[in-house]
Amino acid sequence: MLLVGVGALSGGLAAGRNEATLVASVPAGEGRLAGIAVADPMPYGDRYRLVVEPSEWQPGKGQAVAWSGPALEVVTHDNQIVVGDHVVAVGRLRPGGGFVRGDPVAGRFTARNVQMIDAAGSPLLAAGNLVRRRVQSQLGGSPESALLAGFLIGDTVALPKADVLALRRSGLTHYVAVSGSNVALVLGAWWLVVGPLGAGVRGRAVTGLVVLMVFVVATRWESSVIRAATMAALVLGGRALGIALDAWAALGVAVTVLLAVSGELAHDVGFQLSVAATGGVLAGMGLWKNRSPRIFWSALAATVSAQLAVVPLLLIHFGTVPLLSPIANLIAAPLVTAATASAGVGVVFGSKAILGVAESIAGAVLEVAGFAGDWPQLGAMAVASSGAVVALAWATRLRRVAVIAVVLANVWLGLPPGPPDVPTVVFLDVGQGDAVLILDPSGAVALIDGGRDPTVLWESLRRHGVDHVDLVVATHGDADHVGGLEAIADHHPIGRFWIPAHQPRSDILSAVIASAEAQGVPTGEVGAGASARLGDFSLKVIGPLRRYAEPNDGSIVLMLDSGGVSVLLPGDIGPVAQEELPALAPDVLLVPHHGAATTDLEWLARSMGSVAVISVGVNTYGHPDSEILATLDRAGVAVRITQDEGDISIPLR
Numbered sequence: 001m002l003l004v005g006v007g008a009l010s011g012g013l014a015a016g017r018n019e020a021t022l023v024a025s026v027p028a029g030e031g032r033l034a035g036i037a038v039a040d041p042m043p044y045g046d047r048y049r050l051v052v053e054p055s056e057w058q059p060g061k062g063q064a065v066a067w068s069g070p071a072l073e074v075v076t077h078d079n080q081i082v083v084g085d086h087v088v089a090v091g092r093l094r095p096g097g098g099f100v101r102g103d104p105v106a107g108r109f110t111a112r113n114v115q116m117i118d119a120a121g122s123p124l125l126a127a128g129n130l131v132r133r134r135v136q137s138q139l140g141g142s143p144e145s146a147l148l149a150g151f152l153i154g155d156t157v158a159l160p161k162a163d164v165l166a167l168r169r170s171g172l173t174h175y176v177a178v179s180g181s182n183v184a185l186v187l188g189a190w191w192l193v194v195g196p197l198g199a200g201v202r203g204r205a206v207t208g209l210v211v212l213m214v215f216v217v218a219t220r221w222e223s224s225v226i227r228a229a230t231m232a233a234l235v236l237g238g239r240a241l242g243i244a245l246d247a248w249a250a251l252g253v254a255v256t257v258l259l260a261v262s263g264e265l266a267h268d269v270g271f272q273l274s275v276a277a278t279g280g281v282l283a284g285m286g287l288w289k290n291r292s293p294r295i296f297w298s299a300l301a302a303t304v305s306a307q308l309a310v311v312p313l314l315l316i317h318f319g320t321v322p323l324l325s326p327i328a329n330l331i332a333a334p335l336v337t338a339a340t341a342s343a344g345v346g347v348v349f350g351s352k353a354i355l356g357v358a359e360s361i362a363g364a365v366l367e368v369a370g371f372a373g374d375w376p377q378l379g380a381m382a383v384a385s386s387g388a389v390v391a392l393a394w395a396t397r398l399r400r401v402a403v404i405a406v407v408l409a410n411v412w413l414g415l416p417p418g419p420p421d422v423p424t425v426v427f428l429d430v431g432q433g434d435a436v437l438i439l440d441p442s443g444a445v446a447l448i449d450g451g452r453d454p455t456v457l458w459e460s461l462r463r464h465g466v467d468h469v470d471l472v473v474a475t476h477g478d479a480d481h482v483g484g485l486e487a488i489a490d491h492h493p494i495g496r497f498w499i500p501a502h503q504p505r506s507d508i509l510s511a512v513i514a515s516a517e518a519q520g521v522p523t524g525e526v527g528a529g530a531s532a533r534l535g536d537f538s539l540k541v542i543g544p545l546r547r548y549a550e551p552n553d554g555s556i557v558l559m560l561d562s563g564g565v566s567v568l569l570p571g572d573i574g575p576v577a578q579e580e581l582p583a584l585a586p587d588v589l590l591v592p593h594h595g596a597a598t599t600d601l602e603w604l605a606r607s608m609g610s611v612a613v614i615s616v617g618v619n620t621y622g623h624p625d626s627e628i629l630a631t632l633d634r635a636g637v638a639v640r641i642t643q644d645e646g647d648i649s650i651p652l653r
Contacts, residue, residue: 025069025095026069026070026072026093026095026096026106026107027057027059027093027095028093028094028095028107029059029060029092029093030059030060030091030092030093031057031058031059031060031090031091031092031093032056032057032058032064032088032089032090033052033054033056033057033058033067033072033074033088033089033090033091033093033109033111034054034055034056034057034086034087034088034089034117035052035053035054035055035056035067035072035086035087036052036053036055036084036085036086036087037050037051037052037081037082037083037084037085037087038051038052038053038071038083038103039051039083039100039103039220040081040082040083040220041076041078041079041080041081042100042157043157043511047075047076047077047507048075048076048077048078048079049073049074049075049076049100050073050074050076050081050100051071051072051073051074051100051103051105052071052072052073052074052087052089052109053071054067054069054071054072055067057093069106070104070105070106071103071104071105071106072093072105072106072107072108072109073098073100073105073107073108073109074087074089074108074109074111074114075108075109075110075111076089076111076114078111078114080116081114081116082120082129082132082133083120083125083128083129083217083220084119084120084121084122084125084126084129085116085118085119085120086116086117086118086119086121087114087115087116087117088114088115088117089109089111089113089114089115090111090112090113091109091110091111091112091113092109092110093107093108093109094107094108094109094110095107096108124213124214124217125217127214127217128214128215128216128217128218129217129218131153131214131215131217131218132153132155132218132220134347135149135152135153135155135218135347136149136155138346138347138350138355139343139347139355140359141158142359143159143160143163143366144359144360144362144363144366145158145355145359145362146158146159146160146163147159147163147176147339147362147365147366148339148340148343148355148358148359148362150175150176151175151176151178151182151336151339151340151343151362152178152182152340152343152344152347153178153218153219153220154176154177154178154219154220154222154225155220156176159176160487160490161454161486161487161490161515162487162490162491163366163369163370164487165373165454165455165458165487165490165491166366166369166370166373167369167373168373168455169322169369169372169373169374169377169455169458170322170324170325170328170368170369170370170371170372170373171307171321171322171324171325171326171328171329171372172325172328172329172332172365172368172369172372174224174273174274174277175332175336175365177222177223177224177225177270177274178219178222178224178225178228179224179225179227179228179274180228180231180278181336181337181340182215182219182225182228182340183212183215183225183228183229183232184232185337185340185341185344186211186212186215187208187211187212187232187236189344190204190207190208190211191204191208194207202239202240205236205237205239205240206236206240208232208236209233209236209237209240212229212232212233212236215229216229222270223265223268223270223271223274224270224271224273224274226258226265226271227254227255227258227271227274227275227278228274228278230254230257230258231247231250231251231254231278234250234253234254235250247282248282251275251278251279251282255275258271269313269317272313273310273313273314276309276310276312276313277306277309277310278306279309280305280306280307280308280309280310281302281305281306281309283305283309284301284302284304284305284306285298285301285302285305286301287301287304287305288300288301289301299330299333299334300330303326303329303330303333304326306329307325307326307329311383315383320377320378320459321377321378321383322372322373322375322377322378323375323376323377323378324371324372324375325372327372328368328369328371328372331368332365332368332369335361335364335365335368336365338361339358339361339362339365340358342354342355342357342358342361343355343358343362346358376462377459377462419439419440419441419442419443419465420439420441420649420651421441422441422651422652422653423438423439423440423441423535423536423537423562423563423651423652423653424438424439424649424650424651424652425437425438425439425560425567425588425649425650425652426438426439426464426647426648426649426650427590427613427615427640427642427647427648427649427650428451428457428460428615428642428647429460429615429617429642429643429645429646429647429648430450430451430452430453430456430457430460430484430615430617430642431451431452431453431456431617431618432452432480432594432616432617432618432619432621432623433449433451433452433480433481433483433484433594433615433617434448434449434451434475434480434481434571434590434594434615435447435448435449435450435451435457435460435481435484435615436448436449436569436590436615437460437461437464437466438534438537438539438560439464439466440534440535440536440537441535441536442535442536443535444470444534444535444537445466445468445469445470445471445534446469446470446471446472446473446532446534446537446539447461447466447469447471447472447473447485447488448473448475448558448569449473449474449475449481449482449484449485449571450472450474450481450482450483450484450485450488451480451481451483451484452479452480452483452484453483453484454483454484454485454486454487454488456484457484457485457488458487458491460647461492463647464647466492467492468492468493468494468495469488469492469493469494469495470494470495470496470534471495471496471497471498471532471534471539472485472488472494472496472497472498472516472521473497473498473556473558474497474498474499474500474509474512474556475500475555475556475557475558475569475571475572476500476503476506476509476551476552476554476555476556476571476572477503477505477506477507477508477509477551478506478508478551478552478572479506479508481571481572482506482508482509482512483508485512485516486508486511486512486515487515488516489515489516489518489519489521490515490519494516494519494521495521495522496521496522496523496524496532497513497516497521497522497523497524498523498524498525498526498530498541498556499513499523499524499525499526499556500525500526500527500544500554500555500556501525501526501527501544502527502544502546502547502548502554503544503547503548503551503554506551526541526556527541527543527544527545528541528542528543528544528545529541536562536563537560537561537562538560538561538562539558539559539560540558540559540561541556541557541558542557542558542559542581542582542584543555543556543557543570543573543577543580543581544556544557544577545577545580545581548576548577550574550576552571552572552573552574552577552593552598553573553574553576553577554577555570555571555572555573555577556571557569557570557571557573557577557581558570559584559586562652562653563652563653565587565588565652565653566585566586566587566588566609567586567587567588567589567590567650567652568584568586568588568589568590568607568609569590570589570590570592571592571593572592572593572594572596572598573592573593574592574593574598574599574600575598575599575600575603578592578599578600578603578607579600579603581603583606584606584607585606585607585609586607586609587609587610587611588609588610588611588612588613588650589607589608589609589611589612589613590612590613590614590615591604591612591613591614591624591628591632593623594614594615594616594619594621594623594624595614595616595623595624595625595628595629596621596622596623596624596625596628597622597625597627597628599625599628601627601628601631604628604631604632605631605635608632608635608637609637610637610638611637611638611640611650612632612637612638612639612640613639613640613641613642613648613650614639614640614641614642615642616641616642616643617642617643618643624641
């Protein structure tokens with residue numbers, strides 16, 4: 001109860017701090033910004049973005065003033081800045097709250113130029129940055145090297161999106177979220193180094209604490225490494241003071257302390273999974289300890305118990321559990337340990353030969369992830385039924401039969417369906433975003449937008465048996481429409497890719513297009529008048545008509561027709577673009593912009609059909625707007641909402 005109370009209190013305080021940052025007042029316009037980087041650059045299209053805590057702001061040609069306000073996002077072409085560096089940037093500041101990898105910011109500063117004035121002044125930051133740079137400089141640019149960087153310091157920036165997705169689908173992502181095994185390897189290596197120097201238990205413990213702090217900085221204090229490092233620090237501190245602390249006590253104290261200091265961790269999925277998995281490993285340590293070979297059964301017990309412990313969290317946060325995750329983890333665990341250890345030695349000594357061995361092992365891990373990731377994902381019902389069958393069979397001693405039956409049943413349930421019998425439009429439930437599937441009985445497929453998350457889109461496509469896409473349409477460059485498309489070309493053959501004409505490409509759309517073009521996918525800008533045929537479907541582009549000041553108004557507007565039944569897909573267009581469209585009378589309308597109040601009610605009255613679909617998820621924008629819903633209701637339109645129904649399939653016959 002104490003833990004829950006501490007977490008709730010500190011989490012509430014953290015949420016209040018975040019909200020204060022998001023709504024903070026920020027000046028706008030050209031100027032000069034000075035401050036300290038508190039996050040490394042992250043890829044953002046062809047640029048990078050980082051979080052800076054400003055110390056000084058000079059607007060235009062005015063006088064410089066001290067900055068006591070909140071952190072800002074800085075967008076730059078420079079990727080050499082690291083945490084702790086003092087920087088000066090020249091560019092334009094735009095207010096607007098948001099998050100950069102979980103860090104709240106009050107505005108975006110688009111920099112034309114960024115200069116590092118001083119490197120990180122703290123010895124701890126300097127040492128951590130040195131370690132990080134050493135790792136990055138020694139590793140190459142291959143996917144295997146990128147995976148090794150993930151094993152060593154949790155840096156997955158260079159890891160291809162397809163491999164990131166495979167790791168997630170196979171249940172192996174935790175290996176690139178540096179945690180307990182990495183901490184154990186670091187401390188083990190340190191023990192071997194200081195042992196011959198004659199350091200006693202207390203000396204090793206004290207110096208080990210310093211090594212831990214440097215390692216946490218080098219790995220950029222990811223939630224999983226913070227949990228593991230805190231547990232290790234408690235054990236080392238206990239040794240230095242002559243106090244014995246068992247693993248359960250270390251876990252409990254570590255979680256309580258961390259929640260008291262940083263309450264937002266209570267809402268961090270990585271932290272939740274790390275704590276649950278650690279508890280699972282501790283609970284399962286005694287299982288099958290008397291079986292031979294002992295090393296195999298101990299590893300199996302740790303893997304199975306950790307996987308069982310995280311199942312509820314995986315279902316809550318992601319809705320599915322990888323079917324082959326336990327087997328994939330059992331195979332991958334020794335490979336990851338070997339790859340991490342050999343890569344660490346190779347980095348320290350600068351040995352290309354050893355690093356080559358490490359890369360080969362990392363390649364094997366990617367093969368395991370790719371194979372396991374192609375198998376079905378289990379939903380809550382499949383997990384519950386499987387557990388019930390296994391429990392019943394265990395009680396009746398039909399254990400082998402039960403295991404085989406469960407595996408076969410889940411594989412059968414996970415087999416993708418074939419094409420529909422009639423032309424069908426599916427509004428995918430991708431959360432707060434848009435993604436629409438067009439499925440023809442001939443097997444032809446079109447995808448209009450892809451939501452925000454590639455993993456969610458992957459699962460959606462698999463659910464509907466999609467193994468290729470003849471036409472992909474990105475209506476406009478917002479992340480909630482195209483973010484999910486970033487890795488699609490790596491997994492699904494694509495015939496064509498349409499993007500809107502008359503509008504500049506956003507950074508995320510540029511990244512999506514670059515990924516598609518790298519796979520040889522033809523890309524074209526389309527505006528009003530473009531058309532395509534897809535089996536029984538005709539697709540006609542009726543917008544954008546011109547270049548608009550508001551990017552949403554530049555969305556591709558599509559009218560679909562099959563057998564005389566029409567569907568209007570208007571993207572996020574607002575009143576300006578709506579007013580310029582020709583008179584439309586579709587049978588099915590995707591309400592623009594997730595049902596936002598930006599839709600003109602007169603246009604809505606003219607354009608609504610018998611069915612209106614709103615693609616929306618949990619959000620803070622007020623979508624869908626109550627007046628929009630009331631207008632549709634008064635007109636007698638059947639309103640269907642993805643947040644309430646999940647995927648919405650509408651046969652066009």
